[in-house]
Amino acid sequence: MKNYDDDSNFIGVINELKKLNKIEAPQNFEKVLFDKLSQTQEDEKISFIDRIFTPARLIPSVGLAATIIILFFLTNIFVQSTEENPLLADPRVRGDVIVTKVADNPSKKETNTKTETKEDIFAATDNENKNLNDNPTNNSINDPNLGIRITGEPITNNSYNGSILTSVSPNGSIDKNGLDYKQIYLQRLQRAQIEQLRKKMEEMLRNNR
Amino acid sequence: MTEINFNDLTDEELIIKFQNNNTIAAFEILVKRYKNPLMNYVFRFLGDYEACTDVVQETMIKVYRYKDSYQSIAKFSTWIYTIAGNLAKTELQRQRRRKIFSINAFGAEKDENYEIPDNSYRPDVETDSGIKDEIIQKAISKISPAYRQAVILRDVQELSYEEIADIMEITVGTVKSRINRGRAQLQKLLKHIYKD
Numbered sequence: 001m002k003n004y005d006d007d008s009n010f011i012g013v014i015n016e017l018k019k020l021n022k023i024e025a026p027q028n029f030e031k032v033l034f035d036k037l038s039q040t041q042e043d044e045k046i047s048f049i050d051r052i053f054t055p056a057r058l059i060p061s062v063g064l065a066a067t068i069i070i071l072f073f074l075t076n077i078f079v080q081s082t083e084e085n086p087l088l089a090d091p092r093v094r095g096d097v098i099v100t101k102v103a104d105n106p107s108k109k110e111t112n113t114k115t116e117t118k119e120d121i122f123a124a125t126d127n128e129n130k131n132l133n134d135n136p137t138n139n140s141i142n143d144p145n146l147g148i149r150i151t152g153e154p155i156t157n158n159s160y161n162g163s164i165l166t167s168v169s170p171n172g173s174i175d176k177n178g179l180d181y182k183q184i185y186l187q188r189l190q191r192a193q194i195e196q197l198r199k200k201m202e203e204m205l206r207n208n209r
Numbered sequence: 210m211t212e213i214n215f216n217d218l219t220d221e222e223l224i225i226k227f228q229n230n231n232t233i234a235a236f237e238i239l240v241k242r243y244k245n246p247l248m249n250y251v252f253r254f255l256g257d258y259e260a261c262t263d264v265v266q267e268t269m270i271k272v273y274r275y276k277d278s279y280q281s282i283a284k285f286s287t288w289i290y291t292i293a294g295n296l297a298k299t300e301l302q303r304q305r306r307r308k309i310f311s312i313n314a315f316g317a318e319k320d321e322n323y324e325i326p327d328n329s330y331r332p333d334v335e336t337d338s339g340i341k342d343e344i345i346q347k348a349i350s351k352i353s354p355a356y357r358q359a360v361i362l363r364d365v366q367e368l369s370y371e372e373i374a375d376i377m378e379i380t381v382g383t384v385k386s387r388i389n390r391g392r393a394q395l396q397k398l399l400k401h402i403y404k405d
Binding site for chain 1: 248252262266273274389392395
């Protein structure tokens with residue numbers, strides 16, 4: 001076991017260390033110390049509440065709170081803007097209207113339509129298409145090639161009570177059943193334009209033959 | 210009524226007076242008694258006079274604020290040296306962290322550390338043996354902090370093994386071992402001094 005009590009091996013080092021100059025504190029040591037102590041005591045006396053409400057801490061925190069409130073009202077971050085924008089909203093869909101005919105008695109028609117079954121609707125649509133094809137003088141647009149029927153009577157100068165029939169029956173024509181669509185009321189001018197287009201197409205078809 | 214002369218009281222009596230009556234005069238006497246020994250101890254440990262002054266003042270502030278935590282079963286000197294030693298170790302760690310760049314690369318081959326020159330007040334420069342003092346201080350700074358503390362307390366502060374054991378909170382055997390190893394390292398580093 002090593003004997004650590006024997007200092008004789010390190011006499012030189014020990015003497016050198018003992019001869020080292022003694023370091024003294026600076027002249028103003030006590031003054032600086034008591035200044036620090038009084039400063040520490042003052043800091044301790046200030047309570048937590050007082051510290052919070054000192055201007056150095058209060059002003060930044062109030063400023064931050066005010067900024068947050070202003071930003072909240074400016075950006076209105078919790079409301080989805082798409083709900084309010086009419087341009088981004090989906091169009092209103094008339095899903096309840098399945099088949100609409102010439103409005104002799106619209107209210108009656110509507111009640112009848114609601115009670116029709118799917119097969120009845122196909123049958124009614126076929127009959128309707130047949131009637132429209134049989135009666136070209138009827139006040140309607142009839143283009144079987146396009147599968148589109150526009151029927152109805154003008155109610156006023158600016159409105160037209162009719163419908164676009166887009167049904168597809170079992171024999172191949174278009175059916176409105178199960179479709180969501182928007183009902184269009186054509187004005188007299190629009191009807192005339194469509195009529196013109198129809199005539200042009202008929203003429204073209206005739207010429208091609 | 211006779212006036213008490215605080216200078217005649219022991220350290221333990223003074224701190225008890227300060228504890229019981231908050232006698233500032235007793236605290237002032239303790240500061241006077243310990244400021245230089247602590248400066249010497251901390252300076253040898255850190256090697257930086259400014260930092261050393263701050264550490265000793267911080268030690269005194271801790272004694273003032275936490276006077277009630279002193280228990281009369283221990284020696285006052287042990288208590289105050291323990292506080293100063295802990296603060297000095299903390300300061301040493303802080304100083305090491307502050308050194309952003311390492312200049313060890315310059316002495317990598319020789320496994321040497323180059324000291325960053327300290328331009329603060331250096332008491333050793335004012336004496337004839339200033340250069341030698343500086344060399345010894347550099348050598349002290351190179352040995353590990355645990356050995357350094359033990360060697361300084363024993364050979365510079367001339368405290369007993371028991372006191373050092375209490376201050377460092379280790380056994381007397383460990384103290385002796387650390388002192389021996391520290392001295393051996395110093396002897397190796399200071400070989401050239403003995404040749405002269």
